[in-house]
Amino acid sequence: MIEKLREYFDEMVVYKDLKKSNFFSALSLPSFLRDWLLKKFENEDGKFDIEEVSSFIHEYLPKKDEWISIKNRIIVENERVKFLTKISVDINIKNQEITFALPDFGLTNRETIIESDVWYQCKDELVKGKETWGVVELGYRLPDEELKIPGRIKLVSFTDFCPYSVDLDYYKETRAQFNIKEWIDIILGAIDYNADGYADEHEKLTMLTRLLPFVEKRLNLIELAPKGTGKSYLFGRVSKFGWLSSGGVMSRAKMFYDISKRTPGLVCGNDFIALDEVQTISFTDVDEMRAALKGYMESGVFTVGNYEGTADSGIILLGNISKGNMDEYKSMFSELPSAFHESALIDRFHGFIKGWDIPRMHDDLKISGWALNSEYFCTIMHLLREDASYRAIVDQLIVVPDHADTRDTEAVKRITTSYLKLLFPQVRSAEDVDIREFQMYCLRPAAKMRQIIKKQLGILDIEFKGKDVPVFSVRKTSNED
Incomplete structure (x- = not known):
């Protein structure tokens, strides 16, 4: 597969040796910046002169x-x-x-x-x-x-910073040269992980679920996980298009719009806002922030004073969870700040990531070999956000049962679309879709992610108790007949 990867992606492939090399890890550079340097200084064998790179960093990357x-x-x-x-x-x-x-x-x-x-x-x-x-x-x-x-x-x-133009159409077409198992491993390498370090495909796919907000606008997710599974690294170091906020105080002004400074907040211009260590975050005004979040997460519109703004950033909650609470049938969200104890707000989160299904970081999970350049890959994911054709395909394929809850339908479709972009970017129409793979890798995982939100809503609010996500089916296409 490596030979095929280098053949088709050529200059967009770099040699990453995170398992053995301490040079870049000591610099604490984000992945996209590290891979930019690798691309600039590596020879065709993946080797670089440490003194040359050090000299460049000293001159052009001041602290x-x-x-x-x-x-x-x-x-x-x-x-x-x-x-x-x-x-x-x-x-x-x-x-x-x-x-x-x-x-x-x-x-x-x-x-x-x-x-x-x-x-x-x-x-x-x-x-x-x-x-x-x-x-x-x-x-x-x-x-x-x-x-x-x-x-x-x-x-x-x-x-x-980007000295080359990214050809999104070529990326989509080239995906067809790899099967789904190869492609999953390629994506893991692009975000610095060694596919061989995972026990099974389920662990790999749970890890890749973290990338869904990178490719889909206003996708709102909650992840609770044990310490050491790499949440902060993935959301804070892989892409230059997102924002990771760790603990501390968060205000409506900082998140949405600052009236005194007349400046837009974090949701404007970022692909996602990840609130890390969410248990330690406090809000200057809980009711004010809750109201702003509910309005924005529903429609992408926010109003602060006389200012009305729109944005496309997803909201991601990241928190550590005690071992005894790693159970979707228990009250997991009780560990979240009180601002998130309201069912109307939780209902606006599209899905839940079971972070305890992701292994704790160890050396065998660090990439050591040829992989897609992280800077190139994060740009690809950013560009995929603008492509509405995948949602049109999902709308055409998914059969929504009568009286299905609108928020459930939107959540499942939005997550399914994200999976389609990430794992099957080569599809251009519903006829291109392998229905079996679509169900296995896109629709079923999306429904499961939404179902956990639904269960937690039932624990929080009796109004939601016993209500499940509708059973969505897939419409046959002409190539399946």
Whole structure:
């Protein structure tokens, strides 16, 4: 399979040796950034010069505590400084002034400027999303006391982080060269896991369930798992398009919209918001946050004051669970914060991930071999979110029984669509779908994930007691007749 993977995906395959090499693990780089470096410096045998990579990292990947030194070089020494980071831009409506921020270093729009000639050179890259990764070159625009113009850090140039274009159609077509078991192993390798380290396919698929919010808009999930199963790593280190928040205080302003700053919150511009260690998260106003979450998770729309916004980010709750409570028939959600003890809010979560079916991380689960570049794969997953054709296929295939609960139907269809995108991206119509595989790998797992939510709702609220997810069937296609 490795030969076939390298043949079809060519430059998008890198050699990852997480089991033996401590070089990258010591740097604590996210997977997409590590694989970008591997792609840049590895030879065709998967080997790289550690000194060469170290030199690049030292020059282009400064740590946060080096920011004062960087500002000194730019402002006092009048140097131009280049480094790799994520950047966001803003255009002032009143005066057409274009500014930027570097969130990782605390540099705000009030301290910066992008002059018009630079903007026209790099605007196509900078307007792609809320934040963009790339190599920024910074300089200083001196203050002018007569004109009362303050000094600003200016953007001199910008080079996009992704030096290649991603061909989504090629990715879809190439999937057809692999069977489902091979493809599952390929995806695991793309997110840094060694497929041979898992006991069976069920463990593998439970792990891959974590990726569903990466490929589907506004997919809301809850996962409770023992410690050490890699929740934080997957949601926080694999993709540059999501946001992981660990513990602490969360406010409506931070999540949705800050009225005082007039800035959109985390749900705007991220593919998902994962609330890790959810038991330790507190909300500034529980009722306010609960109401905002219910409205947003239902429709993708939120209202804060006079501001109405829309977003596509999924909401993911991640929590550790005691061994005695790892049972879908017990009251598992009692371990969640009180904000999530309301059935109307829990009903808006589409599915539940049984994290205890994922093995605790050990060395044999770390990838050591050729695998898809994580940076490439996370971009593919991000692009798949925009493809509505998979939902159309699911709508055509699934037969909804009479009087089925609308939220159950939507949840099962949405999770089924996510599985279809992740595992069978090559399908272009209902006729392309293998019905047996569709039922086994998409529909049945989706119904089971929703059923756990339904059981927990029955424990929380007598109104839901005894109510199960409808039994969905699959409509035959012309190629099945």
